[in-house]
Amino acid sequence: MAAGAIRWKSYFDWVISVYTNRPVAKNLRYLLLLSLYQISFMKKAPYHVVNEVVNYTKQEKGKGAANFVNALLRQYLRDRDALKAGSGSRLAAGNLSIKHSFPEWIVERWRKRFGTAQTIQLLSALNKTPDFTLRVNQKKISVGEAVRELEEDGIKATKGVFSPAALHVEKLTPVLKHKLFKNNTIVVQDEMSQLVSLSLGPQTGDAILDACAGSGTKTHHILDITAHGSVVSMDNEVKRLKLVRNKGNLVLGSVLDPPFREQSFDTILVDAPCSSLGIIRKHPEIKWHKKERDISSYGDFQIKLLTALWDLLKTGGRMVYSVCSFEPEETVNVIEELRGSAKFTLEKPLPFLFNKEYFLSLPHETGMDGFFIAKLRKL
Secondary structure, rough: HHHHHOOOHHHHHHHHHHHOOOOOOHHHHHHHHHHHHHHOOOOOOHHHHHHHHHHHHHHHHHHHHHHHHHHHHHHHHHHHHHHHOOOHHHOOOOOHHOOOOOOHHHHHHHHHHHOOOHHHHHHHHHHHOEEEEEEOOOOOHHHHHHHHHHHHOOOOOOEEOOOOOOOEEEOOOOHHHHHHOOOOOOOEOHHHHHHHHHHHHOOOOEEEEEOOOHHHHHHHHHHHOOOOOEEEEEOOHHHHHHHHHHHHHHEEEEEOOOOOOOOOEEEEEEHHHHHHHHHHOOOOOHHHOOOHHHHHHHHHHHHHHHHHOOOOOOEEEEEEEEEEOOOHHHHHHHHHHHHOOOEEEEOEEEEOOOOOEEEEOOOHHOOOOOOEEEEEEEE
């Protein structure tokens, strides 16, 4: 519910402004945002929501605040269909920022790039609540067997679109209690994230570096699909490294000054820090925290990061670069700028791609997170 209120914050702030010109205290505004989200998107009876929040407000804030909340929410109930249709003056003018609850700078940026029609599709896609995604360890069990075992325990699972090991489920809580999860036969991992590890195509005996390992989600996947290879997990935070199940191969270090000799690795995965605009479905707070200048700042950092790691790669080795963004400054522009200091050829990162040198997921086209994957072979 909280995530939903954050997702639609801009629209609900506008709704509140329709009914009052006076400042609304922060705590009372949060209460209204949560209530408006319940009324608009949840199955709970609207008038039951209103009664609950009014009674709570009366106890915590007093009768005056309760009367204000009651009047605003009941008026919204009468007007909500007309408001959503755009009869309000600011919505009637076609304000996509308010109607789809996104910052104006993001809407204008995407409108210039994709046009109005595709921007509306993109905003709508990013406002959808995503399913939860699992990854099946196919060394332990087949995807079909995992589906059967889950469904026998009342958990409906559907196969992924791109990753052969992916399963989608509507609810996560029952999965976390299931024996397959408890013994690491299935893990929670987004389908786009799975594609990153698969794009490495690890070979027997490869020395692999997960340069930005974080909590180890991709390291664990690489280990599950690697036969007799060595995987080193590096991160600059001890807390994250403690979560990585890769004992004996954990390195605390900076990607800008990596503690390895030149040509130490056959394969390097660089799942780089980025603006994360591609995962707004899962983390709607991102759209309110980021600024447009952040995109180019991340792009500059990503180029420095790849340059610092490049000499660690053996000649003929592969570097996979991925970000959960689809902005040019963090994706294709990074690869093109790297050409000025590194010699490489782009290889198709995933077998299902046709006539493409990289994988770019646009949420309104794939129905999934925004993501970019490029695979560079060192010459």
